[in-house]
Amino acid sequence: MVHLNALKQRHPKATTDHPSQDPATLDHNKHKLGLLPPTKVHSSFSSLKTIAFAWSLFVGFLALLVLINYQLHYALPTPVYDAVDPTTGRVQFSEERVRAIVRHMSHDIGYRVVGTAQELETKEYLVKELANLKEEARIANLRSHETLPQFDVWVQVGDGSHRFDFMSKGK
Structure with missing residues (x-):
């Protein structure tokens, strides 16, 4: 012993x-x-408080990510009111100009049902506005020393006829 x-x-x-x-x-x-049977060894991550804290951090991070993406997705650019850029002197897209065109089409012309006089007036008005924009772009191109983009206007004329191809046969 x-x-x-x-x-x-x-x-x-x-x-x-x-x-x-x-x-x-x-x-x-x-x-x-070795007098007692072995017991489970607990790690520092097994406590309920630690797990809850980790999940709350993760969910908070996801919520912040969703909020940032929501703000970026629905944020609108600042509106441009001047038709000419004050720093470069170039013609630029203007919100006021677009509002004036839409206002004229909606208030002055009214409903544009197919085949009515309002539809024809809208087409003539838009062709006139595009011709004005094309002329302004041509003048701005002549004034600047750079080559600015040019554009062409093509107006589709509908005659009311249609062609249907059904099983390789034109109707």
Whole structure:
């Protein structure tokens, strides 16, 4: 039989039977000696508080990402009111000009039902506006030393006839 003092020298904490010693330390020492069955070792991520905190950070990040994407998707550019860029002197797209054209088409001309006089008036008005824009672009091209883009206007004329190809036969 092994003497008690020899055990104390090898495992001084395991053999102490002081009532002042912590019970958790005694259980730990018993596990070391193999007197108790092994228990599950807990990591720092297994606590419910840590898991809830990690999920709240993740959900918060996703919410922030959704908010930023929503703002970027629905953000409108600043409107341009001047027909001529004040810094370069070039003709530019103007919100006021577009509003004037749409206002004339909706208030002055009215409904544009196919085959009515309003439809013909709208076509003539838009062709006139495009011709004015083309002339302004030509003049701006002559004034500048750079080659600016030019554009052509093509107006499709409908005659009311249609061609239907049905099973390789024209009707």
